[in-house]
Amino acid sequence: VTLEGFELRVLQIPLVSPFTTSFGTETVREVIIVRALAAGGEGWGEIVTGAAPLYSSEYTQGAWDAALRWLIPALLDRHTLAPEEVAGVLGPFIGHRMAKAGIELAVLDAALRSEGRAFGEYLGAVRDRVPSGVSVGIQRDPVALVEVVRGYLDEGYVRIKIKIKPGRDVAETAAVRDAFGPIPLQVDANSAYTLADVDTLAELDRFDLLLIEQPLQEDDLVDHATLARHLRTPVCLDESIVSEKAAVDALALGAASVINIKAGRVGGYLEAVRIHDLCLDAGIPVWCGGMLETGIGRAANAALAALPGFTLPGDVSASNRFYARDIVTEPAVLEDGHVRVPTGAGLGVEIDPVALEDFTVLREVVRR
């Protein structure tokens, strides 16, 4: 593609209900939307940072600065480039993976739209729809949690993930298991525990969970391997898997027997595919994580989750699980517990310009 510029926007989109994890509560999703302005047309991407550096070190204003000060200028320095070259051009800049991923996605979308080629087909999707799981935040108490989970099961979600933290773990998991029997169920700690909590975490073994996601800190690979030896529940890593190299190391150490793949966390959808390929070769199941994406990132995630190694349902839920109004004209919907993989050119979704404008709180255009 020949890049002429980029438009960046910070959006603030209200959530249909507060979303609470071990690291905090969100009521509004703050996200950066990237528009690549290319000679053959535009492309869209999403930078999935949170407003504060609580899930990882990245955050909206940091990504905004890195993108405008370093990443976009480096790309605009190149006259034309293939989307597969974006990561290499941005490689010298350390970290800022979510910012890189959102920019790379916009360039990929611009290139694929101009070729009339679907993102899913480009990535190697082998399914036309993906099973849809839902990530359920920490609620007021286990009774409230059971009612929220009941609502999602009634809607048809095929797998439930509940967020846990110290003191809000065994009783909540027991309540959901007791209420609904043998549903596919997993828990996500978002790094809230240490090895000193091994006895509490081992209590979860009796609930036959699909997995426990990221019990320990991002850089605790060795401790995760130690913990995994004390648990019957499979350990899945999210925050720790920041690259293909991190995935190689985690598998070598025995730190994970399942991996959550999020394109933002690993620096892009192409790196995500490399982790998928590695895990498929190694016989390690993967699933597609989520970052409360808008219709842009949600379409991209549905395509990624349609690759053959994604053998567990992902956090690819319908748009209305988080938002009353999306910024695309055909938001992801739940059909028989599945979300469809878009087949139109590029990401296969069209932006609703009025919604985009209504949610925009900051906008900047950079031209070559």
Ligand code: OSB
């Ligand atoms: O750990 O998977 C996580 C949301 C924000 C940050 C981290 C996580 C999550 C979720 C939501 O669990 C997944 C979704 O988008 O549905």
Ligand code: MG
């Ligand atoms: Mg997680």
